[in-house]
Amino acid sequence: MRVWETMEDFDQFIVNGGTVEPGDDMPSAYRQEVFRFIEMHANSELFGGLCERYWVSRAPGVHRKLAFLAKTQDEIGHAHLLYMVAADLAVKSRAQMIDDLMAGRSKFHNVFHYKTHTWADQIVIAYLVDAAALTTQQAVLKQCSYGPYRRILRRIVSEEGFHMRHGEEMLLTLADGTVTQQNMFQAALDRWWEPVMHFFGPPTKDGDLLIRWRVKSDTNEALRDRFVQKFVPMLQEYGFVVPDPALHRNASTGKWVIGDIDWAALRATQSNVGPDSAARIELSKQSWDNTAWVREALHVP
Amino acid sequence: MNLEHVCAEVLAVVDPELGDVTIGDLGMVRSVNLDDDLDGRVRVVLTPTFMGCPATGLIADAVQVAARNAGARCVEVTWDPAPWSETQVTAEGRHKLARLGIAVGDEGKCPHCDAELVVVAANSAASCRSMARCTNCGDLVDVLRGAASPIRWRHYAHL
Numbered sequence: 199m200r201v202w203e204t205m206e207d208f209d210q211f212i213v214n215g216g217t218v219e220p221g222d223d224m225p226s227a228y229r230q231e232v233f234r235f236i237e238m239h240a241n242s243e244l245f246g247g248l249c250e251r252y253w254v255s256r257a258p259g260v261h262r263k264l265a266f267l268a269k270t271q272d273e274i275g276h277a278h279l280l281y282m283v284a285a286d287l288a289v290k291s292r293a294q295m296i297d298d299l300m301a302g303r304s305k306f307h308n309v310f311h312y313k314t315h316t317w318a319d320q321i322v323i324a325y326l327v328d329a330a331a332l333t334t335q336q337a338v339l340k341q342c343s344y345g346p347y348r349r350i351l352r353r354i355v356s357e358e359g360f361h362m363r364h365g366e367e368m369l370l371t372l373a374d375g376t377v378t379q380q381n382m383f384q385a386a387l388d389r390w391w392e393p394v395m396h397f398f399g400p401p402t403k404d405g406d407l408l409i410r411w412r413v414k415s416d417t418n419e420a421l422r423d424r425f426v427q428k429f430v431p432m433l434q435e436y437g438f439v440v441p442d443p444a445l446h447r448n449a450s451t452g453k454w455v456i457g458d459i460d461w462a463a464l465r466a467t468q469s470n471v472g473p474d475s476a477a478r479i480e481l482s483k484q485s486w487d488n489t490a491w492v493r494e495a496l497h498v499p
Numbered sequence: 500m501n502l503e504h505v506c507a508e509v510l511a512v513v514d515p516e517l518g519d520v521t522i523g524d525l526g527m528v529r530s531v532n533l534d535d536d537l538d539g540r541v542r543v544v545l546t547p548t549f550m551g552c553p554a555t556g557l558i559a560d561a562v563q564v565a566a567r568n569a570g571a572r573c574v575e576v577t578w579d580p581a582p583w584s585e586t587q588v589t590a591e592g593r594h595k596l597a598r599l600g601i602a603v604g605d606e607g608k609c610p611h612c613d614a615e616l617v618v619v620a621a622n623s624a625a626s627c628r629s630m631a632r633c634t635n636c637g638d639l640v641d642v643l644r645g646a647a648s649p650i651r652w653r654h655y656a657h658l
Contacts, residue, residue: 220637
């Protein structure tokens with residue numbers, strides 16, 4: 199077990215590229231920040247899994263159903279891993295985390311506060327939301343100071359990469375499809391572009407603790423920009439219109455510049471009062487209650 | 500066309516979910532043969548790590564591309580449902596999997612500190628993988644195993 203006498207010592211340890219392990223006597227502010235971050239990731243994987251599961255029976259064709267089944271298993275598996283890593287930090291027990299989530303006291307990513315209207319919405323999620331998640335996770339994996347999290351992220355990132363390829367394959371099917379299919383995707387893109395921009399979070403403030411302690415290695419704006427530079431040209435190449443009237447290309451740098459972002463909708467999701475927050479929380483509660491017999495059979499409280 | 504070259508390219512196809520681990524590393528390639536009766540058709544027989552694996556489509560497509568790029572004119576990929584087992588993973592495969600935090604088989608050790616593992620869940624992200632925890636460092640590790648290699652449940656622990 200390592201002990202740091204002062205916060206300066208700890209900061210120096212982080213600056214020097216040190217890795218914090220669960221047995222270390224880490225500063226409680228660090229423990230809280232890392233816990234909060236991993237708990238939100240775990241909650242989001244669980245909601246992602248439930249969102250995928252909804253589409254298993256609705257996906258067109260056995261091939262897609264199989265893929266959604268497998269992805270559901272991936273997401274729930276990720277949540278399982280993350281809840282264990284979070285619980286090891288001894289801020290909250292796993293049971294408390296689940297209780298808080300079902301009671302609407304915890305946060306989960308903004309994209310799971312919206313309704314999926316059509317199959318194309320789910321394709322936008324599988325492609326753009328998974329790609330956005332991958333962008334942020336890769337940036338954490340790069341040099342995250344908390345050892346257990348970085349080590350499981352390596353596996354999570356390789357699996358999310360697989361999901362994205364699957365999402366891209368589904369997107370190409372619609373892009374190559376009938377006008378109805380293309381319009382369906384465009385309508386879904388119109389609904390989801392803003393939430394995807396919000397996904398990266400509001401501009402990172404100076405002195406951000408997650409950056410200071412090397413949990414995150416890039417600011418929210420840098421990650422959003424990386425995503426925009428890659429996906430705007432890709433969506434355009436597939437024949438779709440990015441629903442941002444102010445979107446343009448900077449003549450001198452050649453980089454894509456997006457319009458101002460209205461953060462009101464993000465703030466609503468952060469307080470669990472987004473368009474579909476209540477229904478999503480209720481769905482997770484039902485799923486939890488419906489599987490009580492499994493936990494009982496396994497003697498897990 | 501050089502069959503050896505085609506075979507090497509097929510073995511080098513990477514698994515879509517496991518970073519740089521190839522299907523050769525995993526021992527998924529049963530055979531690569533040339534069928535002279537069928538105008539030089541190359542027959543590739545693969546085995547999935549578990550029945551119903553959703554990656555089989557992507558893998559078969561990648562094998563087609565790899566074999567054609569290596570000079571094969573006509574390629575037939577089939578899946579042999581004979582059970583795959585983790586004993587077919589090569590030494591190189593074990594090494595690469597360890598870097599991803601994945602141990603191989605029940606006897607597998609923690610890739611982080613080489614200590615004993617305890618299985619905590621029958622399945623992790625895929626049906627060919629269990630979830631385990633290291634008895635020393637507490638790290639969460641995946642254990643790759645075939646369906647014919649059942650988990651030793653005496654190792655099972657709830658966490």
